[in-house]
Amino acid sequence: AQSVAQPEDQVNVAEGNPLTVKCTYSVSGNPYLFWYVQYPNRGLQFLLKYITGDNLVKGSYGFEAEFNKSQTSFHLKKPSALVSDSALYFCAVRDRNYGQNFVFGPGTRLSVLP
């Protein structure tokens, strides 16, 4: 069975500082990993994904994430946070050997303070 953990319900960071939103996963096979962002009263928006290849993947809005197989982690990062990055962030995993079901983590609310 697949599962995703996001250990922090809330992350606060000052504008201009680097941000990290943590994600760890569990799958029986090899994972596809994703980050989605949800702004208030909106649907989820795709940010980035890891399928294969370089462990560091770059996505929309200056975000990047690093796949670490040994630690089963896929933390989301951005070098310099913006107030407009404040949103709910979801990590998701899909077992590439098991269908199309994405399992989403519980979400981490990011607040970037001016």
Added chain:
Amino acid sequence: EPEVTQTPSHQVTQMGQEVILRCVPISNHLYFYWYRQILGQKVEFLVSFYNNEISEKSEIFDDQFSVERPDGSNFTLKIRSTKLEDSAMYFCASDRADTGELFFGEGSRLTVL
């Protein structure tokens, strides 16, 4: 930019009533999904649909739920007899070619009284 559209944006219904939530996926997409989110928190998979049939469904998607793609553009979720615990935001999503880059609609909020 193409988008997934959902109607209604909000529906209030009495327990035991049937509800149909409608979605128009992006026109050249082939994979379709329904997810739900309760209280703005956990996003739960309901069902995936490809090639005019359900490809996968979760435990939540019991006999009270059904999906259809009746006319090649709409993708509907029907709940036959709503329960209080069905109250949630329901999101439709589509994918061009099983890429994992889901495009989500803005959601339909269902309130069951």
